[in-house]
Amino acid sequence: MIKINNIHKEFDGRVVLDGISGTFQQGTTSMVIGGSGTGKSVLLKCMIGILSPEKGEVLFDGRNMLTANSEVVKEIRREMGVLFQGGALFDSKTVLENVRFPLDILTNQSLAEKNEQAMICLQRVGLEKAAHQMPSEISGGMKKRVGIARAIVMNPKYLFCDEPNSGLDPLTALKIDLLIQEITDEFNITTVVISHDMNSVMRMGEYIMFLKDGKKVWEGTNQNIKQAELPALQEFISTKLM
Incomplete structure (x- = not known):
């Protein structure tokens, strides 16, 4: 609350x-x-x-x-998980790397563990097949779903x-x-x-x-x-x- x-x-x-x-x-x-x-x-x-x-x-x-x-x-x-207006994705990172970013800076997990958690969140928003695409290659609605996946990757x-x-x-x-x-x-x-x-x-x-x-x-x-x-x-x- x-x-x-x-x-x-x-x-x-x-x-x-x-x-x-x-x-x-x-x-x-x-x-x-x-x-x-x-x-x-x-x-x-x-x-x-x-x-x-x-x-x-x-x-x-x-x-x-x-x-x-x-x-x-x-x-x-x-x-906390935050979905910013516009998605606020990193253009230079793949979809998977964008979702993984909070884990990269806030946890000591191994790369394999972080990738697994990020993929679980991408599956939850229906975007596991877009994991290795760049933000420029996906639609606006998909970017919002990537943003949601990133917002929930830390189990907020x-x-x-x-x-x-x-x-x-x-x-x-x-x-x-x-x-x-x-x-x-x-x-x-x-x-x-x-x-x-x-x-x-x-x-x-x-x-x-x-x-x-x-x-x-x-x-x-x-x-x-x-x-x-x-x-x-x-x-x-x-x-x-x-």
Whole structure:
């Protein structure tokens, strides 16, 4: 479980996150939604430790990443998997080498052990036959699946996905959504997805946090979001849902 309490972040005196709190339960797919510039990606970066908020707590099963000592922070980071927007693959590495990368830098396993673990993850996302291809040789949807395989290669407790469907056609986006849900359920992961894709929200949003102007203005589920009596949220839904 991940809890965030009163997260406050500024850039040059401009408030980007204003007191954001919420709870992301283990074994569920939670989503942070909102329009461009509402603070979604900044919140993600605060949660995974890329940015430091001025105030607040980020608790991973009770461990506050913002105040923990370096050993605890390293422990938490080893338990994270992150799917970055666009996949963020290394162009000079093969698919297998990309998936293996976290094992290369964070473990002392033998090359054979690391390759075996990476191949298991590629099989899980249906890409074992692409193991020796380069990123330039595969499609955008395949790159996202490689990114997911890399994100789960360390058997994470927490999975973060930043706009996983960005740039994908609807059918491929559906496949990515289903894959994220299956992995969350299969491994009982705490999954947090940043998205502006309402189709994904309606498919996956077991818990939804809606941000506007750096504030959390609504939270709920995909079962009750359409009944929310909040004009800003309904406007967002009407413009994004296809």
